[in-house]
Amino acid sequence: GQQLNQSPQSMFIQEGEDVSMNCTSSSIFNTWLWYKQDPGEGPVLLIALYKAGELTSNGRLTAQFGITRKDSFLNISASIPSDVGIYFCAGQLPDMRFGAGTRLTVKP
Amino acid sequence: NAGVTQTPKFRVLKTGQSMTLLCAQDMNHEYMYWYRQDPGMGLRLIHYSVGEGTTAKGEVPDGYNVSRLKKQNFLLGLESAAPSQTSVYFCASRPTGGVEAFFGQGTRLTVV
Numbered sequence: 315g316q317q318l319n320q321s322p323q324s325m326f327i328q329e330g331e332d333v334s335m336n337c338t339s340s341s342i343f344n345t346w347l348w349y350k351q352d353p354g355e356g357p358v359l360l361i362a363l364y365k366a367g368e369l370t371s372n373g374r375l376t377a378q379f380g381i382t383r384k385d386s387f388l389n390i391s392a393s394i395p396s397d398v399g400i401y402f403c404a405g406q407l408p409d410m411r412f413g414a415g416t417r418l419t420v421k422p
Numbered sequence: 423n424a425g426v427t428q429t430p431k432f433r434v435l436k437t438g439q440s441m442t443l444l445c446a447q448d449m450n451h452e453y454m455y456w457y458r459q460d461p462g463m464g465l466r467l468i469h470y471s472v473g474e475g476t477t478a479k480g481e482v483p484d485g486y487n488v489s490r491l492k493k494q495n496f497l498l499g500l501e502s503a504a505p506s507q508t509s510v511y512f513c514a515s516r517p518t519g520g521v522e523a524f525f526g527q528g529t530r531l532t533v534v
Contacts, residue, residue: 345521347522354528355527355528356426356514356525356526356528357465357512357523357525358525359521359522362521362522402464408472408478409478410467410470410514411467412457412464412465412467413464414462415465
């Protein structure tokens with residue numbers, strides 16, 4: 315089964331609201347990644363995290379690598395309609411495992 | 423620069439038929455991956471490869487085989503398709519030392 319537990323499964327928010335999602339793992343990862351998948355497309359990398367405690371931003375997105383190296387958080391501020399999609403966390407070992415995803419819907 | 427190309431994009435199979443999905447990348451990446459995506463299950467790793475001539479099992483390898491005879495190609499085979507293999511299949515590649523994986527557009531497979 316999945317090594318990564320991602321929550322929430324889905325979110326329905328109003329445009330302009332902030333969003334927070336997280337991912338926990340039974341394994342320690344050296345790298346945490348956050349991807350976004352638009353409908354009908356493959357996932358695209360948003361943010362990569364390399365060190366425990368690291369906080370990284372990419373525009374309105376902010377992600378953190380948990381101190382225990384077994385969790386990570388992604389925040390989206392001031393959501394807009396194009397934020398709609400599925401957000402995945404991923405942990406990288408030699409292979410690359412993904413969480414089940416958070417499906418985000420933004421109402422204008 | 424095509425990136426990662428998956429062939430075919432859509433396919434319908436009858437139970438028991440066999441087929442091969444092709445993934446080709448033109449970025450000279452060492453690592454290649456095959457995932458399946460089902461509603462509510464996210465992306466589950468089927469098999470992966472860390473270089474030409476190598477393959478390894480992922481989370482859900484049963485019913486699938488893979489081959490990496492050339493560095494740029496990673497083939498996923500279904501020997502005897504089952505309805506449970508109905509899914510969207512994604513291939514990805516990434517370079518050694520890099521963290522970003524580049525995904526193909528996906529193959530939607532239906533087994534009836």
